Amino acid sequence: KADGYYSDPKSSCRSYFYCMNGYKLTYICPGRLIFNGTECVDQQKFNCTTNSNTCTNKTNGYHADETTGCHKYVYCLQGFQITTLECPDGHVFNGKNCDLFKVQNCSKTT
Template structure:
């Protein structure tokens, strides 16, 4: 974000310390409808109703708003902001600001939700299915054996552990376990996480199953 003594220049894509140009609110004088936000290179749209801004929607990654819908970016010609847009302040979702493009975990104690960032914009927010938590190391949902997600972040291991050095990718019985309840997950010869099956279940080499089956 620019500080109060500078403004954002669309063409330079940076904050500049000059007076710049201020514009009237985006929906002033516009009829009710949905418009392409050319100040963001048509990567999102905004909706006006009664002369007021009521909604902003981001297009999926690789798509731009063509005036009626989000379409593949190679099919859309976005006009210059100086021609068609009225700059406006909008306090949107800034959780992706300063982050690299890609998946990022959403800070909470569940480790299940993550967001997709692209060019400082939150493109989407997703949640891992039941029995999985988001693994910041692999950038994907990791199976936990249905044990829940309490303390899940502490289950992700550092790269210095060589337990998985000779094991193929996937889950494996923890070599330190004596009751078949603990297992590990490996990828590219690295230990990604350690898990423990819930009560009355054991690890069968693939997943946690009721111990009466073994």
């Protein structure tokens, strides 16, 4: 990508990237601010429509993404999805880490 700021579409506008010379730096807006494409602003000043927020009513920390069969998981902070992570092939997120796939209920986190 060209040098500049880019919203992270997986973070409900909470985080953004700065690209420079092929390198990517990740930033998180402070408090409950969201990134509007230019700067971090109050939520009432920008309508974030890039991604549904899977972290509503979830505690801070890692949570399995049940829509992917737990192959992916998200990091939630203050009710917002900060990032999405993916387990290696043949692995699923068990609530703590990526583990070899076996039949289990991935919705329970500890």
